[in-house]
Amino acid sequence: xxxxxxxxxxxxxxxxxxxxxxxxxxxxxxxxxxxxxxxxxxxxxxxxxxxxxxxxxxxxxxxxxxxxxxxxxxxxxxxxxxxxxxxxxxxxxxxxxxxxxxxxxxxxxxxxxxxxxxxxxxxxxxxxxxxxxxxxxxxxxxxxxxxxxxxxxxxxxxxxxxxxxxxxxxxxxxxxxxxxxxxxxxxxxxxxxxxxxxxxxxxxxxxxxxxxxxxxxxxxxxxxxxxxxxxxxxxxxxxxxxxxxxxxxxxxxxxxxxxxxxxxxxxxxxxxxxxxxxxxxxx
Numbered sequence: 001x002x003x004x005x006x007x008x009x010x011x012x013x014x015x016x017x018x019x020x021x022x023x024x025x026x027x028x029x030x031x032x033x034x035x036x037x038x039x040x041x042x043x044x045x046x047x048x049x050x051x052x053x054x055x056x057x058x059x060x061x062x063x064x065x066x067x068x069x070x071x072x073x074x075x076x077x078x079x080x081x082x083x084x085x086x087x088x089x090x091x092x093x094x095x096x097x098x099x100x101x102x103x104x105x106x107x108x109x110x111x112x113x114x115x116x117x118x119x120x121x122x123x124x125x126x127x128x129x130x131x132x133x134x135x136x137x138x139x140x141x142x143x144x145x146x147x148x149x150x151x152x153x154x155x156x157x158x159x160x161x162x163x164x165x166x167x168x169x170x171x172x173x174x175x176x177x178x179x180x181x182x183x184x185x186x187x188x189x190x191x192x193x194x195x196x197x198x199x200x201x202x203x204x205x206x207x208x209x210x211x212x213x214x215x216x217x218x219x220x221x222x223x224x225x226x227x228x229x230x231x232x233x234x235x236x237x238x239x240x241x242x243x244x245x246x247x248x249x250x251x252x253x254x255x256x257x258x259x260x261x262x263x264x265x266x267x268x269x270x271x272x273x274x275x276x277x278x279x280x281x282x283x
Contacts, residue, residue: 039067040076040135040147049083052142061092061138065101066145073129074151075175075275077203080111080121084141089114092139096125096178096205096273099132104179106271108138110207119235124203126175126273128154133178152275155184160222163187163262171279174265176213178205178273183266186278193255194282196244198263202233204274209234212268213276217244220259232268233276 040046048066056062068076082090093108105125113121127133137145152175157164163185166172174184190196202213212234217225224230231240246254265276 037067038064041149042069042071043149043151045146045148047144047146049144050137050139050142052084052086055139055141061140064137064139065097066135066137068127068133068135068147069131070127070129070133070149072149072151073127073154073175073177074149075124075126075203075273076147076149077122077124078135079118079146079148080113080139081144081146082113082141083144087141090139090141090143092137092143094123094138095136097134097136098179099134101134101136103136104271105273106206106208106211109205109211113143119238123205123235124274125205126152126177126275128177128180150275157185158182160185160218160262160264165189166263166278166280169279169281171277173275173277175275176265176267176273181267181270183264186263186265188261188263188280190256190258190261190282192282193257195253195255196261196280197241197283198231198244198278198280199239199241200231200233200265200276200278201239202274202276203238204233204235204272206235206272209236210269211235211272213272213274214266214268215240215242215276215278216264216266217242218262218264220257220261222262225261234268 038048050064084090091112093110095103095107096105098104111121155174166186166188200215204212212232214230214232216230219225225244231242233240246256
């Protein structure tokens with residue numbers, strides 16, 4: 001993700017930035033040199049800006065810990081925008097940490113605002129009410145970070161026995177909280193034999209296909225419908241779905257019997273979290 005620029009060119013630009021930083025350090029007030037006490041508001045929209053002069057420490061990137069304590073459960077989306085006076089785009093890394101500044105997401109997820117698609121410069125994490133979090137951010141140049149928080153109620157149906165009924169055509173909305181291994185369960189009641197279609201979307205974190213949200217379909221006996229009866233949503237593929245039917249040895253598709261079926265929504269791995277929607281229909 002280098003936007004077609006050579007490594008040599010980037011190194012030369014960084015050298016120029018370093019010269020500028022030395023000049024600024026000699027005249028700037030301490031508060032401009034050492035950014036401290038960074039935080040996002042507990043709800044709504046808030047912004048933190050890291051200056052060019054605050055990006056490096058010694059021979060490497062400086063880590064900025066941005067505090068966030070939401071007053072409600074829900075999800076927060078970070079947007080990284082260029083605010084550099086040296087570069088025409090910036091890139092860096094972000095890690096969601098708990099109150100002890102220990103990672104609970106993928107360590108150093110790469111973001112890059114030199115591209116038009118938002119998957120490169122946005123990340124979404126689901127968080128719990130009144131919990132303290134820190135976003136550990138590194139950047140190679142001045143960057144504006146906007147946090148948008150949305151309140152969403154966390155489902156308590158975290159086992160198959162507690163599964164929440166999901167009516168046909170209705171959309172379920174939920175969150176998979178960062179650092180928690182709690183799934184959301186739903187039950188689907190088929191009143192007639194038909195083929196089933198499940199559609200789902202997500203806003204999540206991660207810069208690889210290993211992070212995201214997973215949706216699995218179970219038959220009325222509580223077993224996976226087939227060995228591959230699941231889909232995943234990632235930052236690169238936030239929309240997905242399944243067509244569920246019975247198939248013969250010849251590959252033809254048939255309707256599934258009436259009865260109650262289950263759907264499990266969970267994190268793809270322990271570094272994943274986010275917001276999801278879930279809906280089903282027949283055909």
